Amino acid sequence: MKSTYIIANWKSNKTVSEARQWFSQISNDQYSITNTQVVLCPSFPLLSVCKELINKYSLSWKLGAQDISPFPSGKYTGEVNAIQVKEFADYVIVGHSERRQHFGETDDVITQKVKQAISAGLTPILCVQGKDTPVPEGVKIIAYEPIFAIGTGNADTPQDAEDVLSFFKGKGIEIGIYGGSVTGDNIAGFLSQPSIDGVLPGTASLDPSAFSSLIAHA
Numbered sequence: 019m020k021s022t023y024i025i026a027n028w029k030s031n032k033t034v035s036e037a038r039q040w041f042s043q044i045s046n047d048q049y050s051i052t053n054t055q056v057v058l059c060p061s062f063p064l065l066s067v068c069k070e071l072i073n074k075y076s077l078s079w080k081l082g083a084q085d086i087s088p089f090p091s092g093k094y095t096g097e098v099n100a101i102q103v104k105e106f107a108d109y110v111i112v113g114h115s116e117r118r119q120h121f122g123e124t125d126d127v128i129t130q131k132v133k134q135a136i137s138a139g140l141t142p143i144l145c146v147q148g149k150d151t152p153v154p155e156g157v158k159i160i161a162y163e164p165i166f167a168i169g170t171g172n173a174d175t176p177q178d179a180e181d182v183l184s185f186f187k188g189k190g191i192e193i194g195i196y197g198g199s200v201t202g203d204n205i206a207g208f209l210s211q212p213s214i215d216g217v218l219p220g221t222a223s224l225d226p227s228a229f230s231s232l233i234a235h236a
């Protein structure tokens with residue numbers, strides 16, 4: 019049986035007390051499914067408390083950041099660098115379409131972020147919008163995230179996602195993830211495709227019961 023990834027992208031949501039509340043509700047459920055790797059991606063200020071809560075509730079989850087600086091440590095006011103993130107997390111989402119859209123991220127900046135991530139020992143999860151998104155060297159995990167499906171309730175079809183991810187797997191990518199309006203109701207259809215190893219839910223990761231439903235149907 020292949021192992022399954024659920025990469026929860028909280029985006030710019032939740033305070034420390036809301037994160038504590040979320041964990042206390044989640045921990046009431048059973049998470050003994052050994053082949054499912056949850057990677058929780060909260061905002062930077064929540065990484066520390068989420069690490070503490072994962073330990074407190076004895077969850078075998080990993081943490082990821084939603085972004086990192088394209089630069090190393092140094093004179094870059096406002097940036098959070100890969101070495102700082104690595105103190106808490108093992109993964110980092112790079113090149114999400116919201117970063118491209120609202121923060122003007124280009125393929126060149128994304129390549130620099132991937133380089134920084136890899137040199138700090140973080141595993142980058144590269145978001146692509148289709149087959150024509152360039153993939154920087156060293157990327158092993160690709161998340162296919164079609165823009166029309168993000169936060170709209172209008173997921174792509176498992177067949178389309180399979181088509182895109184099998185294309186990237188043919189180019190040596192090891193892990194294929196689908197993101198865009200994933201719910202407990204449609205997750206199984208994506209995971210049943212041979213090239214899809216996991217999902218990247220945003221909205222459905224925010225509510226503890228919606229998230230529990232995702233895990234239950236994975």
Ligand code: PGA
Nearest residue numbers: 168169198199219220221
């Ligand atoms: P969504 O977000 O699940 O709310 O569509 C997915 C994403 O943007 O990663």
